[in-house]
Amino acid sequence: MENTFIAKNPSVLWFLAALGLFTIGVTLMSEAAGVGLISTSFVKTLGKTLCLCLIAIAMDVVWGYCGILSLGHFAFFGIGGYAIGMWLMYARTEGIVLDSLASQVIPPTPQEVTDAIGNQIFGVVGSSEFPVIWAFADSLFLQLLMVVLVPGLLALVFGWLAFRSRVTGVYLSILTQAMTLALSLYLFQNDSGLRGNNGLSGLQNIPGFEAVPQATVSLVFFLVSAAALAAGYLFFAWVVSGKMGSVVQGIRDNEARVRFLGYHVESYKLFIFTITAVVSGIAGALYYPQAGIINPGEIAPIASIYLAVWVAIGGRGRLYGAVIGAAFVSLLSSWFTGGGAPDIPLGFYTIQWTDWWLVLLGFSFVVVTLFFPKGIGGLFDKLVRKSA
Amino acid sequence: MSMLLEVSGVTVSFDGFRAINNLSINFAEAELRAIIGPNGAGKTTFMDIVTGKTKPDEGKVIWGDKNLSLLGMSESQIAMEGIGRKFQKPTVFEAQTVRQNLAMALKTPRGPFAVLMHKKTAKNGARIEEIAEEIGLLDSLTVTAGVLSHGQKQWLEIGMLLAQDPRLLLVDEPAAGMTVEEREKTTDILKRAAKTRAVVVVEHDMAFVRRLDCKVTVLHEGSVLAEGSLDHVTADQTVIDVYLGRGHA
Numbered sequence: 001m002e003n004t005f006i007a008k009n010p011s012v013l014w015f016l017a018a019l020g021l022f023t024i025g026v027t028l029m030s031e032a033a034g035v036g037l038i039s040t041s042f043v044k045t046l047g048k049t050l051c052l053c054l055i056a057i058a059m060d061v062v063w064g065y066c067g068i069l070s071l072g073h074f075a076f077f078g079i080g081g082y083a084i085g086m087w088l089m090y091a092r093t094e095g096i097v098l099d100s101l102a103s104q105v106i107p108p109t110p111q112e113v114t115d116a117i118g119n120q121i122f123g124v125v126g127s128s129e130f131p132v133i134w135a136f137a138d139s140l141f142l143q144l145l146m147v148v149l150v151p152g153l154l155a156l157v158f159g160w161l162a163f164r165s166r167v168t169g170v171y172l173s174i175l176t177q178a179m180t181l182a183l184s185l186y187l188f189q190n191d192s193g194l195r196g197n198n199g200l201s202g203l204q205n206i207p208g209f210e211a212v213p214q215a216t217v218s219l220v221f222f223l224v225s226a227a228a229l230a231a232g233y234l235f236f237a238w239v240v241s242g243k244m245g246s247v248v249q250g251i252r253d254n255e256a257r258v259r260f261l262g263y264h265v266e267s268y269k270l271f272i273f274t275i276t277a278v279v280s281g282i283a284g285a286l287y288y289p290q291a292g293i294i295n296p297g298e299i300a301p302i303a304s305i306y307l308a309v310w311v312a313i314g315g316r317g318r319l320y321g322a323v324i325g326a327a328f329v330s331l332l333s334s335w336f337t338g339g340g341a342p343d344i345p346l347g348f349y350t351i352q353w354t355d356w357w358l359v360l361l362g363f364s365f366v367v368v369t370l371f372f373p374k375g376i377g378g379l380f381d382k383l384v385r386k387s388a
Numbered sequence: 389m390s391m392l393l394e395v396s397g398v399t400v401s402f403d404g405f406r407a408i409n410n411l412s413i414n415f416a417e418a419e420l421r422a423i424i425g426p427n428g429a430g431k432t433t434f435m436d437i438v439t440g441k442t443k444p445d446e447g448k449v450i451w452g453d454k455n456l457s458l459l460g461m462s463e464s465q466i467a468m469e470g471i472g473r474k475f476q477k478p479t480v481f482e483a484q485t486v487r488q489n490l491a492m493a494l495k496t497p498r499g500p501f502a503v504l505m506h507k508k509t510a511k512n513g514a515r516i517e518e519i520a521e522e523i524g525l526l527d528s529l530t531v532t533a534g535v536l537s538h539g540q541k542q543w544l545e546i547g548m549l550l551a552q553d554p555r556l557l558l559v560d561e562p563a564a565g566m567t568v569e570e571r572e573k574t575t576d577i578l579k580r581a582a583k584t585r586a587v588v589v590v591e592h593d594m595a596f597v598r599r600l601d602c603k604v605t606v607l608h609e610g611s612v613l614a615e616g617s618l619d620h621v622t623a624d625q626t627v628i629d630v631y632l633g634r635g636h637a
Contacts, residue, residue: 243506246488250481257479260439261552262467263498271500 005238012237015320016230023226030222032215040215044290045334047222049327051287052310054229056326057236057319058276058283059307064316065240066272067252069169071304072176075183076151076277078299080284082187083150085200085294086134087143091207093120094138124198131193147285148278155277156270163266163273168255177301187296199295203288218290225286229323232279237319239275248272249317309361313368314375321377328376333357390453392417392586393438393471393556398447400433400610407433408444409610415556420582422597422618423590425607426630431590432476434607435558439473440466452555468498472554476561478541482534486525486544489533490516493548516551523547523577539570546577557587563596575599594618606630 006013026046029037038046055077062068097116101108108116119128136142162175190196206217240248250258251265259265288294306329314325335341336357344351353360368375393415400408408430415421425431436442438449440463449458451469458466467473480489494512497503520526523543528536533544542562549557559578563571578600581587591597597604597618604621606613608630614621621627 239504243491244500244504246481246484246492247503249483250492253481253483254479256441256463257475257481258492259463260467260473261493261548262464263503264462264464267500 005241009237009241011318011320012234015233015323019226019230019233023223026222027219030215030219032213032219040218043215043218043222045331047218047225047290048287049330050222050225050229051283051290052330053323053326054225054232054283054286055280055307056310056314056322057229057232058279059311060314060316060319060322061236061240061248062272062276063308064311064318064322065245065252066248066269067255068269068273069173069308070176070273070276071173071301071308072180073276073280074303074307075180075299076155076280077284077287077303078183078294078296079151079154080147080281081288081291081294081298082194082200083143083146083281084285085203085288086137086146086194087140088203088205088207088289089121089200090117090134090137091140092202092205093117095207095210096120122195125190125196127191133193144285147281151277151281152274155274159270159273160266163269166266177304180299180304181301184296184299184301187299194296197295197297199293199298200288201293203294204290204292206289221286221290225290228282228286232282233319233323236279239272240319309365312375313365315377316375318377318380320380321375324376329361333361336360390417391415391450392452394448394450395434395438396448396450398437398444398449400437400442400444406610408437411447411607411611413605413612415586415588417555417586418582418584419586420579420600420602421586421588422600422602422604423588423607424592424594424597424604424621425613428609429607430610431607432560433610435473435560435590438466438556438558439463439471464498467552467554470553470555472549472552472557474542474545474549474557474559474562476564478538478545480533480536480541480544480548482532484533485530486520486533486536487516487529489544490519490547490551493551495551495553519547519551522550522580524573539566539574542566542570542574543577546574546581550581555585557581557585559587559589561591561593562589563591563593571596571599594622 026038026043028034030043031038031040055073059070059073062070062073094113094117097113097120101113101116114130115128118130122128122130130137136146158179162172167175186192187194188197194200204214204217206212209217239245247258247263247268251268255265310325310329311322312325313329314323315321336353339354341353341357343353372378374381391414395414396412398408398411399406411430411434413434423431423434433442437444438458440458440461443459450456451458451471456469458469461469481492491512494515496506496512517526517529520529523546525536525540525544525547528540533541536544546559546562549559562574562578566574575596578587578589582602589597589600603616604618605615606621606624606627613630614624614627
């Protein structure tokens, strides 16, 4: 079956080959395992980009294939990041606290250790108590489960409420924006239990691997991100092929027709919404240890809008389009906003790209929407047609 | 005689306007029926009620041998009970091939997980080809539905209904925009389908209805005005008034 699936979807094989080559190339040029042409910080940037590509293909499945313009998928991404961040922060602080208490004559009681960790983590928001949601923070396994379960359950409940009321189109988009805004505002509060606007930090330090240099850590995360992207790509390519793909794209093109064919459209939307939310959570859990910090600003509504922009520029309804869009735009964005692009002095005014990049992005979005509705990925169609 | 579908005393109002007014109408197994009537007679609303799109204010819609009430069932449940619907405008999935369109309609399990794990079988493939042959699209199975002609799209949609294997087929203006030959072919398809199931055709075009050669129900202002053979109803004075002499009322 696997063979026929690949045979019918040659683009999957092409994508995996390209991703494999890219991964090998970066590894060989990294500081940790290669000649050191690529700096550790750039390896991190590339690793993060792969995670953004992963959430972009999830977005493409929910929007490009199923027609649900969700403007809230970054909420799931952020939740995944917070879930893994809680363990990273807890375990690392625990290590530090135990070290500092080890010199005491009387060994500390478990309560003292917990209090000290709580003080370290929550001192910044004037508290030392562990909130209930940190109950599993000491267990990597349980927090990893949270990475999948919390976004999945949130999407399930939210989607069930929205889809059963037949909320569609722009109303659904607004609803998803409201969801991510509400979550972000909630997390900004100091008593949300997740350190308010400070967010979770020091996530790049992996507990138990303190001795391992960051160059190696980042390369490992890069490789894991690449593997996750490959797995996610295969999974989604399989979901949107075959009969499931027919039904899902049918819902996008004519929901009523699918319903009168006897399909329970709401279940399909819920299924797609939920699996893409779970994958977004996984992408976030891989992203934030590479970013080192997560705060509520990450799940501000604008983040989810960017996600839609990436997918639109890359080309909706084709998974590789989403990957191209996310990689291209996010790398370009960090080049422009990171001071990579030289300012343009016009005499009376100097164009500083840190400010003007967003204008450029907005402009390109308009151009792509008007003139290249199939995005960058659509150019591949023309290539294929020419060679055929 | 046991009825396949019994609609009795159904009323629907939209903002005070009674689109359907105390409508009662019955359909037997394996019958071909045409519903005619002027614009706004409630033909499409009647279909909406039967397929679950619109909920009536009062009245009963009873289906099948087990006398199920269709009110309160969702569109997809009603479709699975065996009522297929063809829309006025041809609605096929234009981005997908004829084969994919038919495969989606084929009577197979409809749950997301069953569909996700769905495997093609030779039996289903044969059934798709059989239907494609019936609607004259056997050579176009791999063609994207969007490039079909208007008439072919209408046939594809009828084919999708046949693939659902419904006991009642509701067809809204199948001949609209068709050439004379296309109409003849459509008539044949519908007549053959009506041998094994009930087919209800809503139509404006009298010549097409005449060709169907079946029992006719005339709707007017949301209720049944006359019923019988086409010659019988067209001889009816009230029908003539409604269709020709609007000034009388």
